[in-house]
Amino acid sequence: TAVVGEIEISDAVIPSSGEGSAVSEPSRATTKVLATPVARKMAKDLGVDISTVKGTGPQGRVMKADIQAAADTKAPSDGAKAPSADTS
């Protein structure tokens, strides 16, 4: 029989062989916060712990408006504004 190369150029998907998929297997064990990039940046900026914010976007995604609202409600009482480390 013909010897056919292992490697096919521009082959669309990485085969699920060990080495290939090990590169980038996502870690799916942890619960994550669905949030938009802008919301995350804003949370860091305004010292809001994003994991405590209830998202109003699709499927509870935290949107920038949610962070703004969280920052607005805590701002008057909370003068210290400890910046949150959570930037997941």
Place this chain on the structure above:
Amino acid sequence: MKTYDVIVVGGGPGGYVAAIKASQLGSKVALIEGDRIGGVCLNYGCIPTKTLLRSAKLYQDLMISESFGIDIENLSDVKINWDNLMKRKDTVVNKIVGGVEQLVKYNKIDVFKGYGHATDAHTVVVGEETLSAKNLILATGSSVLIPSIPGIDDAVTAGYVIDSTGAIKLPKQPNSITILGGGVIAIEFATLFNSLGTKVTILQRSDTILKNLDADVRTTIQRHLTDTGVEIVTNSSISRVDNGTVHYTHEGKELSVTSDIILASLGRTPNLKGFEPLGIKVDKRGVVVDEHMQTNVKGVYAIGDMCGKMMLAHVASAEGIVAAEAIHGDKTSINYHKVPSCIYSFPEVGVIGYSEEAAIEAGYDVGTSMFPLSANGKAVAEGETTGFVKIVHDKKYGEVIGVHIVASHATDMIAEAAVSMELEGTIYDIAKTVHPHPTLSEIVMEAAHGAVDKPIHIIKR
């Protein structure tokens, strides 16, 4: 001896992008190229094939122009001018290669013409020159693999068997072509020649073309190719080549097919010659690298086709940027599950992430939703209704983990999926996004609606 911060060997889409990025980040960069800047992609791959496919699509549309209300008195007055086809391809390639040469120059990169070889991890010799640098980026690409089939060497010598580089510069249009292999490149050439009126036969060893793609994509493309006249023989085992004749067995029968030209598209192998002294680790896919593209040898990086991860130009470029950034101290990486790939068949294919099968295998709680192109207004208006979109999602959060599009503009459409996945978008986000009417992209939204609940524009029982 000339000293640099970074030496890049190979000027393809991996190497030249790595060189530009490294230079933009402040490194002094040398780029060594033995052939032409642009590599396989610009000179023999992506660009020439897409240029020819553009003409082929026009020819195909022209043949059915009557159905669009445009009459051509004598269709036999319409002729493919092979010389002009080739000339246009060369013009396009030269223009783009010239542009990249300008870019490289503008970015103050020293270019050395010639094939380089390394004497150690910091020294590369090219012609009379010896260059030294702290970091080395290898980007030498891959070459066609001609398998050892009895008779094939003679047939190559006699000009019957060619590779993709030969296929884009044929002196005249073949009446018939046999394509060995059923990967992406094979399918693009099948599309090209079939549309231009050449009789095309595909001999595929396994039971399907385009293996690793989602089953729905595979079967749709296979059926469409067959419907438009391409002969596809799966489960075929080639026994011997005799000039233009390929002998093969299929379902226990000894068969043969004779054609003007045989295109071998059976795989590629990494270009490693001249780098043996480095002792870099290689497995059966290619050079082994960590997530920042560094090989087992410190300061030696490898990117692109030679690593064999996903043999695509944009992957080579993205890896080039990762390598340049790593050298600069920025540790970035690529999630290959978020990298799109395309087939420029008619209709086109654009896919990203997990196929349904692969997602199940990876342990996701998989949901899928499909929406056919035939229910899309723009597709009907354009008269191109073969295709669909299929969204694969993780039921946990509704995160989109795979998108598979077959549609006339699928290669443009897949960017929406890529950016959605980069942003960890869910089916809810895509469903909520207002898509313009009438566009093919509406099917993406409809499929997302279908995944969430109910699509508007289909009868779903």
Place this chain on the structure above:
Amino acid sequence: MKTYDVIVVGGGPGGYVAAIKASQLGSKVALIEGDRIGGVCLNYGCIPTKTLLRSAKLYQDLMISESFGIDIENLSDVKINWDNLMKRKDTVVNKIVGGVEQLVKYNKIDVFKGYGHATDAHTVVVGEETLSAKNLILATGSSVLIPSIPGIDDAVTAGYVIDSTGAIKLPKQPNSITILGGGVIAIEFATLFNSLGTKVTILQRSDTILKNLDADVRTTIQRHLTDTGVEIVTNSSISRVDNGTVHYTHEGKELSVTSDIILASLGRTPNLKGFEPLGIKVDKRGVVVDEHMQTNVKGVYAIGDMCGKMMLAHVASAEGIVAAEAIHGDKTSINYHKVPSCIYSFPEVGVIGYSEEAAIEAGYDVGTSMFPLSANGKAVAEGETTGFVKIVHDKKYGEVIGVHIVASHATDMIAEAAVSMELEGTIYDIAKTVHPHPTLSEIVMEAAHGAVDKPIHIIKR
């Protein structure tokens, strides 16, 4: 008297989608339509124009097929078959309208044929029937506005002046056409007729066509139309119409243009007849609604063109879903700054969000980045290099707030921007997303790179 949960008046893309969504959410729904299901969009707007434009594009490509390596012995043997063009358009429209009729039926919606009028907020009369419902969704759309120009009424009667509905069913191809107005519809018809070889003149009152669009888009399209033979007269004031002749003043001079046909594309006005008893508030754009599409009258909703927010089919549909959801108790809304709109010119236009001017006016700290299509490999391969992408972002977090694309496939490409903006994506996210090569979508990534720092593929001084 028949009783429903929801009565929808008008079966265009606003009304039929609202009806289907309401039914999917469990309501008993009546849909009243005086003409054909599908409204302006399917019958006289989006679909027929795009069907004709498909043929026009093919004809245009065919005229330059030699440059693609395809020879046609006698270009004069290529003829537009106007009857077949019209037949194809009708076939496409009927197919899609038939599909929507099926959908409506499948979703168990009672359809009443005829023009309805309301006697109060819960009662609609159509023909012999009186229907009652707790909620009313008005979706009656808009009609062409023929301005009062001396002589225009006679010219309408004589068949010289037509509207867009007339323009898609001309009995034969005009040799020349004068288009009054420079909005999206005007530009699409200019593209259509110009590509088919009709002499086109546009008379525009203000100093630019396509006002409200980003200045770079406007000038690119205006220049391209002019370059391809369309005569555009801006700052023109029409004084009188005399059969096929339009008299106008331009830069103080009295001028005139005579053509076979005059297309009036000067605006549209909401269809409100029959709903006067409801006392709904209307301003100069149309019916006034809150963010859930409710009018000032409780239980009476209005959607689509009659509200005059963005006169687009996908906006009407999205508003229909919002209204149906509001009735069902889900308070959703639309952010109109995240709704794309398209122009099917050659090249196409796809835009979303703020133009540079509008963003500055709105008080953003505006950053912009442009990347030209001429530096894109796929565009060169396709021979269609007119265009660019322009990304407008808020410098604070890099959020993308506007994307403006001119490119042959811009209408497909804008979906990427739409989903990015829906997910509050930044220029960093788009730059990081691996885009497939070679595609037009790479320019989006390059522009994002340019916004962040430096693009790879351009000489940026």
